[in-house]
Amino acid sequence: MASTVTSRPGYGQLLRTRGAWTFLLPGFAARQPFAMLTISIVLLVQHTTGSYGAAGAVAAVTGVSMALFAPFTGRLADRHGQRAVLLPGVLVHAVAGFSLTALALADAPLWVLFAAAVPTGASVPQISPMVRARWGVKLQGSPLMSTAAAFESVTDELTFVFGPLLATALCTAVTPAAGLLTEASLTLVGGLLFAAQKSTQPAVSAAGHARVEHGSALRIPGVRVLIMTFLGIGSVFGGMQVSLAAYSESIGEPGLNGVLYGVFAAGNMLSGIVCGAVAWKVAPQRRLVLGYAALALAASGLWAANSVVVLAGLGLVVGMCIAPSLITGYTLVESLVPQGARTEAFTWLTGAVALGQAAAVTVAGQLEDRLWDGAGFLVPMAGTALALATLVTLRSRLATGAPSRAVARGVGHRTPVTVD
Numbered sequence: 001m002a003s004t005v006t007s008r009p010g011y012g013q014l015l016r017t018r019g020a021w022t023f024l025l026p027g028f029a030a031r032q033p034f035a036m037l038t039i040s041i042v043l044l045v046q047h048t049t050g051s052y053g054a055a056g057a058v059a060a061v062t063g064v065s066m067a068l069f070a071p072f073t074g075r076l077a078d079r080h081g082q083r084a085v086l087l088p089g090v091l092v093h094a095v096a097g098f099s100l101t102a103l104a105l106a107d108a109p110l111w112v113l114f115a116a117a118v119p120t121g122a123s124v125p126q127i128s129p130m131v132r133a134r135w136g137v138k139l140q141g142s143p144l145m146s147t148a149a150a151f152e153s154v155t156d157e158l159t160f161v162f163g164p165l166l167a168t169a170l171c172t173a174v175t176p177a178a179g180l181l182t183e184a185s186l187t188l189v190g191g192l193l194f195a196a197q198k199s200t201q202p203a204v205s206a207a208g209h210a211r212v213e214h215g216s217a218l219r220i221p222g223v224r225v226l227i228m229t230f231l232g233i234g235s236v237f238g239g240m241q242v243s244l245a246a247y248s249e250s251i252g253e254p255g256l257n258g259v260l261y262g263v264f265a266a267g268n269m270l271s272g273i274v275c276g277a278v279a280w281k282v283a284p285q286r287r288l289v290l291g292y293a294a295l296a297l298a299a300s301g302l303w304a305a306n307s308v309v310v311l312a313g314l315g316l317v318v319g320m321c322i323a324p325s326l327i328t329g330y331t332l333v334e335s336l337v338p339q340g341a342r343t344e345a346f347t348w349l350t351g352a353v354a355l356g357q358a359a360a361v362t363v364a365g366q367l368e369d370r371l372w373d374g375a376g377f378l379v380p381m382a383g384t385a386l387a388l389a390t391l392v393t394l395r396s397r398l399a400t401g402a403p404s405r406a407v408a409r410g411v412g413h414r415t416p417v418t419v420d
Contacts (some may be wrong), residue, residue: 038062041058068347086130153323153326234360241357247260285332
């Protein structure tokens with residue numbers, strides 16, 4: 001994969017973009033609680049029910065609800081503005097999180113917890129896609145867009161390093177309910193701070209209203225292809241979480257789980273940083289195919305790992321292959337999707353990762369219980385292989401000029417943006 005590192009500005013210039021910090025800092029604060037949600041639910045429900053199975057099921061309901069509702073949240077944000085969606089959304093999420101906590105502590109039946117988990121997941125604010133959409137406004141036509149996509153991917157990874165640690169510390173050192181209560185509170189405060197940054201949110205025009213009423217980002221063929229590829233990435237996250245835990249338990253070293261997953265996450269972060277600093281000469285469509293092929297190849301060897309060292313090495317390689325695919329996919333959204341539908345497009349992709357992860361957690365858990373230790377690693381292999389086959393077959397739809405049924409009237413009126 002040919003590249004050069006000299007022709008595109010890097011992170012320094014990106015972070016000097018005028019007005020960037022006004023949404024980056026509150027955006028980071030607002031997205032941090034999301035990484036705390038799943039582990040907080042698992043620790044709380046396991047404490048009150050004594051069952052990891054029940055805890056995982058409640059967390060899965062939350063994840064699926066988020067994945068299904070996220071695109072509609074994004075579409076509403078494109079139609080009415082991010083602030084109009086965020087303000088009621090964070091209030092609903094806070095109330096739902098507090099309610100789920102109270103019901104769990106009251107030993108409510110499992111079906112009641114499932115019911116409470118639905119609005120908790122459905123109302124998760126889509127901060128990361130909204131930040132990406134704001135970068136799109138700031139950097140229209142700038143070669144810094146790929147750097148911004150890389151920066152956001154690295155930021156997401158950082159939240160998933162610190163979020164679970166904070167939630168676990170609160171649940172174990174304070175009270176099992178502290179994690180979810182803190183998550184709901186931080187979401188409320190962070191979301192309100194982010195919503196207050198009105199000057200950087202994408203503008204909503206009458207033309208944008210008309211476009212969204214007649215169609216959505218999902219009608220763009222390239223977006224549907226990206227959704228399939230991101231489902232495969234979600235299968236890697238979910239399969240790794242379950243299978244690494246099961247492997248560590250099987251060798252009598254459960255503490256290794258955090259180390260092994262940390263190596264995997266570190267690979268993801270490091271490659272994300274590098275990708276953002278490289279000025280690629282390879283077209284993004286081809287780059288996505290090549291990067292995803294590398295991911296599928298690396299994931300196919302996980303199930304055969306027979307030692308901690310080999311598994312850690314493979315996990316590092318798999319992590320390093322994920323970031324380029326994520327970054328390239330998010331970068332393609334800028335060329336495939338009109339500005340008035342980008343928040344929705346980003347939420348379809350993040351929702352696809354969450355849905356793929358929820359499905360992978362369930363399937364990998366069943367394989368670990370019913371087959372052999374490490375059988376759950378078959379899920380990332382199968383998920384990425386199927387996604388790669390889809391990507392290769394339909395790669396022509398990722399071209400900027402690919403036919404689209406999406407209504408594009410009035411979308412071409414763009415205002416130049418100054419980048420410092």
